[in-house]
Amino acid sequence: MSVHPIVPIFQGAGKPKRKEDIESGLEFRILGPLEVQMNGQGLTVGGPRQRAVLSALLLSVNQVVSCDSLIEKVWNGRPPRTARTQVAICIATLRKVFRSAGWSEETITTATPGYMLNLAGHSLDSLRFEQMVARATEWTAEDRPAEAAAALREALALWRGPALGGVYAPFAETEAARLDEQRMLAVEQQMALRLQLGEHQALLGELQALVGACPLRERLRYYLMLAQYRSGRRAEALTTFRDGMRHSIEEIGLELGAELQSLHDSILRDEFPQPAVPGIAAPLRDRPQPVPCQLPENDAYFIGRSREQWLMDDALLSDCPQLPSSIAYITGSPGIGKTSLAVNWAHRSAHRFPDGQLFADLRQDRTLDVLHQFLRRLGAEGPLPMDVPEAAERYRAMLEGKRVLLVLDDASSYAGLRHLLPGRGECRVIITGQADLDELLQKYSALRLRIGPLSDEESLEVLTSVLRDSRAEESPQATRRLAALCGHTPPALRAAATKLLTKQHWRVSDLVRRLERSADRLAELSIGEDSxxxxxxxxxxxxxxxxxxxxxxxxxxxxxxxxxxxxxxxxxxxxxxxxxxxxxxxxxxxxxxxxxxxxxxxxxxxxxxxxxxxxxxxxxxxxxxxxxx
The missing domain is CATH 1.10.10.10 (Winged helix-like DNA-binding domain superfamily/Winged helix DNA-binding domain)
Structure with missing residues (x-):
């Protein structure tokens, strides 16, 4: 067998150097003037365009923002001819700023059809704010007002002024207004909790300032009247109501709402010494928990794999006391259809798991994040453990006695999934991945399925099902050749059929001839981000x-x-x-x-x-x- 010219790149090569650990990631701050910090030191973000592009990416963090969307946001519908180039320059400049600060990983990645800011290893104050508000809401529902009020105090302390300060673009103004409304809702919830805790006298000054700044927010006026009434200032409470009524009629032509009027009448008659505090969530304890169903949508063009499904049925669904396995591990080369097989089988067998089906993409999420997601889906309330082993222990306890199906997609190591495996019981697990998980196979009697390319018949069925016309049947020889050029792999077969679908005037042989002559056949057979x-x-x-x-x-x-x-x-x-x-x-x-x-x-x-x-x-x-x- 002949070979091409040899390049002995391995002679004398040593082991690759490990990256130095970095103390902390980038800290992005938008709850006030836009700022980026690294280990407490502020970074210079750049001019208006860079700030607008960075803000747009931060507002859609961990999501792809198309280049067209960035252009629309930065230039508000009136872009210059060089807009796409200028966006690329802004991205390059931001990457350079982050690298210069000592962060070597690529924080802003290029992802068709635009860019994505990956928050892994970094922090964003608006996300931290949302998480703490959500935690406060849970504690409120559990009748833990002190903890909830403390969480809201911590959340509100993240604000340094109007959101997205220094970013001058209409989209930033809209998002700033949305974020400010979230802040005001958190303020109102905190006031309600502190009233419930009996802090009415301490709140008088804060509530007076808030009502003065936001005179049309009726909930704040309600809380001020209640605090005044409970502090023995009945006349001031009635004056607060009259001032609000006058302001509301003058500004918007409407009287105050029913809650305020009812409170006014109660204070006027001095009928209720301790009126109730609105805005406190009802306890969650007696609410039925929904059965989790996290499975992604089934693959519309899933074909074949009957042998593998039969083996999974035998291993995971058998009623025999000597159950062969509670885990199936599906492996194979990239794009061969591992996830499609797992999800298809899970949908087909979902009725056998009445306590729910859980799904996690292990390439995207950390173990602790997945555990938290699963715990919430299983009905966990209150604060969740921040330690992985502790969270895993609680997770396994919640699975005890239940029959739940878990699909853990794209596992790369046993260490990354071992805490997600349930204890002994009726739960079943499907794992997909491309690594040989030796420890998994050593510790568990797992069914290992290595799937390969589709058969000729299955490949033809994929092409026909996507194409939806008679061209494949009319040219069976050319269609078989097309399947071979696609390597009998599902993504390539679908890409080929899609090309024919969009080129109604092509015969199958036209595409075959094009692929045979192509200098980069894989490019011809790649469509979209998941090609x-x-x-x-x-x-x-x-x-x-x-x-x-x-x-x-x-x-x-x-x-x-x-x-x-x-x-x-x-x-x-x-x-x-x-x-x-x-x-x-x-x-x-x-x-x-x-x-x-x-x-x-x-x-x-x-x-x-x-x-x-x-x-x-x-x-x-x-x-x-x-x-x-």
């Missing part, structure tokens, strides 16, 4: 530098199959080191083991589109732009 190329890019980024380089270099080998000795020549290493690198790629589901050759050495195989991705990555590497396949 096969995007999934492979993510997987390779998770590899260590030596394994990622091996992934690229091995694509120089001719053909899909090869032995370790051939790989060692390409990699410029000895046989043992080459085998270690190859096994890392096997564990990452980027290569397959196909047995031993005539020489007795282990043989490995590329899936075709994975090899194309590796070779494209090789050609895109610096200094290799002219390599040829």
């Amino acid at each position: 096969l190329r995007a999934r492979l890019n993510r997987r390779v980024r998770e590899l260590d530098p030596l394994s990622a380089a091996a992934y690229r270099e091995l694509s120089r080998l001719d053909g899909a199959d090869f032995e370790a000795a051939e790989a060692a020549k390409v990699l410029g290493t000895d046989l043992l080191d080459a085998e270690d690198l190859i096994e890392t790629l096997v564990d990452a589901q980027l290569l397959e083991v196909v047995g031993r050759g005539l020489s007795g050495e282990m043989r490995y195989r590329w899936q075709e589109l994975v090899r194309l991705h590796a070779f494209h990555s090789l050609c895109a590497a610096p200094g290799l732009a002219n390599c040829v396949g």
Whole structure:
């Protein structure tokens, strides 16, 4: 077997250096003038455009904001011709500011069709405010007014002035008004709690100032009248009512509402020495908890996998006392359909789990965040443990005696999911991932399913179901060739069918011919953020530098199959080191083991589109732009 020119990049290579730990991340502050701090030091964000772009990303944190949306927000519908370029410059400038401050991770990522600010490792005061207000609401419902009032005091202390100060754009003004309304609702809730705690005299000055600043907020006027009445200032309470009535009629032409008028009448007659405090949530204890159902939407074009589903039925649904397993682990290469299989089976079997179905994307969320999410879905009330083992203990206690199905998607390590596994009982777990979770298989009798490409018939069914016309049946030979060019992988098959769907005048053979001549077939078969190329890019980024380089270099080998000795020549290493690198790629589901050759050495195989991705990555590497396949 011939090979392409060898670049011995591994000779003398050492282990990759670890990144230095950073004391803390970036602190974004929008509850007042827009600020960014790092370890207590303020960063210079830049001019009006950079501040507007950063504000827009912070208001949609952890979500993709399209470039068109950023242009609309920054220029308010009147963008210059260079707007897209200017947005890109703003993003580059912000990234440079963050890097200069010592944060090496990419906080603002490029994500089709725009950009996303990833808050992982950082903090945002508006999110902290919302979390503390939510906690106060829970404590209020549990009749814990002191704790709730303290949480609201801490939340309101985050405010430093009008929100998004220094950001001059209509969208910022709208969002500032929304945030300020949230602040006022929190203020009103805090006043209600403090009245409930008997702090009426201490509140008089604060409430008078608040009513003076916001004379049309009837709830604040109610609380001031109540505080005055309870402090023995009955005449002042009645005056407060008359001032409010006059102001309301003059400003908006309406009398005060029924609650205030009822309070006025009660104070006038001195009938109720302790009128009730409105605005306090009813206790949650007696409310029935809904059964959690977190499963994502089923895949409309899910095809095949009947053998795998039968094995999962046998392992997870058997009524036999010697139950084979309570866990199914689905693994396979990126884009092969692991999540679709898990979610399809979960929907089909949901009726067997009457206590609910829980779902978590482990690539997106931290273990503690997932535990908190699950605990809330299971009905946990009050503050949640901030320690992972403690939260896991409470989580397992809540699952005790229940029959719940858990789908844990995209697991990368046993450490990342072990606290999410229930104890012994009737719960069942489906895990998907691309890593070999040796510890999971060692500690649990888990069913391990490695799924591969679809069969010819299943691939044809995917193409036909997406295409929804007769072109596939009219050209069976061309359709089979198209399925082969797609590597029989679901994302590529759907992308191909979608191209035909949008090109009604094309025959299947037209697309086949185009793919056969394409210099980058994977690009032709990639549509959207979750394309096969995007999934492979993510997987390779998770590899260590030596394994990622091996992934690229091995694509120089001719053909899909090869032995370790051939790989060692390409990699410029000895046989043992080459085998270690190859096994890392096997564990990452980027290569397959196909047995031993005539020489007795282990043989490995590329899936075709994975090899194309590796070779494209090789050609895109610096200094290799002219390599040829």
